[in-house]
Amino acid sequence: MYFTGFTCVSCQRVYRPDQDLLLCPACDNLLEAQYDLARLGRDVDRDALARRPATVWRFAELLPVLDPGKIVTLGEGGTPLLRSDRLARECGVRELWIKTDAANPTGSLKDRSITVSATKALEFGYGVLSCDSTGNKASSTAAYAARAGLRSVVFCPYETPLPKAAQAVFFGAELIRVRSHYSAINAMYRQLIRSGRVRWYDCGTDNPFRYEGKKTYAYEIAQDLGWRAPDHVLHPIAGGMSLVKTWKGFNEMRALGWVDRVPRMAGVQAQVCAPIVEAWERAETVVKGIEKRPSVASALGVADPGLLGTRCLETIRASGGAAAGVTDDEILNAVRALGREGLFVEPSGAVTLAGLPRLVRSGHIDREASVVCVVTGSGFKDFEAIARMVSIPERAVTTYDEMVAAATGLSSEGTPR
Numbered sequence: 001m002y003f004t005g006f007t008c009v010s011c012q013r014v015y016r017p018d019q020d021l022l023l024c025p026a027c028d029n030l031l032e033a034q035y036d037l038a039r040l041g042r043d044v045d046r047d048a049l050a051r052r053p054a055t056v057w058r059f060a061e062l063l064p065v066l067d068p069g070k071i072v073t074l075g076e077g078g079t080p081l082l083r084s085d086r087l088a089r090e091c092g093v094r095e096l097w098i099k100t101d102a103a104n105p106t107g108s109l110k111d112r113s114i115t116v117s118a119t120k121a122l123e124f125g126y127g128v129l130s131c132d133s134t135g136n137k138a139s140s141t142a143a144y145a146a147r148a149g150l151r152s153v154v155f156c157p158y159e160t161p162l163p164k165a166a167q168a169v170f171f172g173a174e175l176i177r178v179r180s181h182y183s184a185i186n187a188m189y190r191q192l193i194r195s196g197r198v199r200w201y202d203c204g205t206d207n208p209f210r211y212e213g214k215k216t217y218a219y220e221i222a223q224d225l226g227w228r229a230p231d232h233v234l235h236p237i238a239g240g241m242s243l244v245k246t247w248k249g250f251n252e253m254r255a256l257g258w259v260d261r262v263p264r265m266a267g268v269q270a271q272v273c274a275p276i277v278e279a280w281e282r283a284e285t286v287v288k289g290i291e292k293r294p295s296v297a298s299a300l301g302v303a304d305p306g307l308l309g310t311r312c313l314e315t316i317r318a319s320g321g322a323a324a325g326v327t328d329d330e331i332l333n334a335v336r337a338l339g340r341e342g343l344f345v346e347p348s349g350a351v352t353l354a355g356l357p358r359l360v361r362s363g364h365i366d367r368e369a370s371v372v373c374v375v376t377g378s379g380f381k382d383f384e385a386i387a388r389m390v391s392i393p394e395r396a397v398t399t400y401d402e403m404v405a406a407a408t409g410l411s412s413e414g415t416p417r
């Protein structure tokens with residue numbers, strides 16, 4: 001075991017690896033997991049990792065678990081990294097890779113982190129997993145609770161896309177919908193967990209174990225690129241911790257000598273709900289909450305990301321990266337562009353591809369750069385949004401002759417004449 005405990009990012013207090021923690025007990029700030037990287041570097045051969053099954057747990061030594069016998073897995077992670085020269089041309093960069101996290105077991109990035117929190121729930125002896133969520137975290141929490149034989153309770157905005165809510169209920173969650181927006185729900189949910197009125201394992205925004213799962217993006221991307229970091233990684237931002245942890249992963253690999261440099265991190269939000277982008281554009285040091293406005297990227301609708309947002313902003317800056325807000329039209333065009341590559345992505349998951357041309361135009365990303373866009377959720381997760389983008393032809397045939405007539409009525413490209 002190489003996990004040595006947590007350090008508070010603010011007061012720098014240190015905590016033992018076996019403690020059941022959320023925020024820093026002394027100052028309520030975020031905790032960051034630490035590892036004995038010097039020893040890990042001596043013991044673990046990066047190339048030997050490639051012979052293990054391609055899941056998040058390929059990197060188990062770099063995750064904060066004490067009992068590998070309790071790992072709760074659905075085979076998450078190990079998602080394809082696909083090169084697209086066509087999308088690279090369209091976005092104006094030399095080399096573009098799409099990290100397709102829609103391919104996770106429940107269809108979103110959340111499985112990377114919930115697999116870790118479900119495992120910790122078993123280690124700590126909890127019977128119930130809980131979270132607040134814009135939808136994806138809820139369905140993932142429910143799935144991993146089912147897999148672990150635990151119960152789950154999830155709190156979501158009333159308008160959560162039906163597929164996400166249905167998936168959570170299908171996996172057996174108690175779904176409690178709240179007539180409010182995510183950040184207001186988050187504040188109430190945190191109060192509930194802290195009140196001690198329930199003894200649930202919180203898989204929500206305060207869980208420092210869960211967040212470590214997110215850094216596995218970095219390890220997978222570097223491994224798939226032949227232990228090379230790209231120039232830029234773009235990630236959709238809701239709370240912001242996926243971006244923070246991806247960068248942590250690259251920094252750990254540099255400390256281990258597995259890569260020789262780290263990428264610049266770029267975060268993308270929907271323009272109408274972009275508190276982190278706004279703070280970055282105004283060169284502020286703290287992210288302030290904004291008025292929530294709806295966008296097609298419903299999963300990213302976090303109007304007040306609080307501590308996480310500020311940490312994300314700091315990470316973007318420290319990496320020399322950038323942030324961009326995108327319009328609904330740009331997001332839907334990115335969904336279509338991914339569709340032309342055969343990729344089925346929910347609007348929230350496609351914002352990175354929408355943001356890339358903007359960041360190229362503004363000069364934050366060089367045309368000669370190598371870029372990874374993380375796409376984070378399946379089209380099935382927000383299916384109504386996708387269904388609105390197409391019209392199913394009225395045309396239908398019954399007999400063979402009608403089929404021939406319909407088929408020969410198509411142009412040589414396969415479309416109706």
Ligand SMILES: Cc1ncc(COP(=O)(O)O)c(C=O)c1O
Nearest residue numbers: 237238239240241242299376377
């Ligand atoms: C599809 C999708 N992409 C990206 C994110 C962003 O995650 P984070 O809160 O780590 O910024 C979320 C979070 O809900 C999401 O559902």
Ligand SMILES: [Zn+2]
Nearest residue numbers: 008011024027
């Ligand atoms: Zn502290």
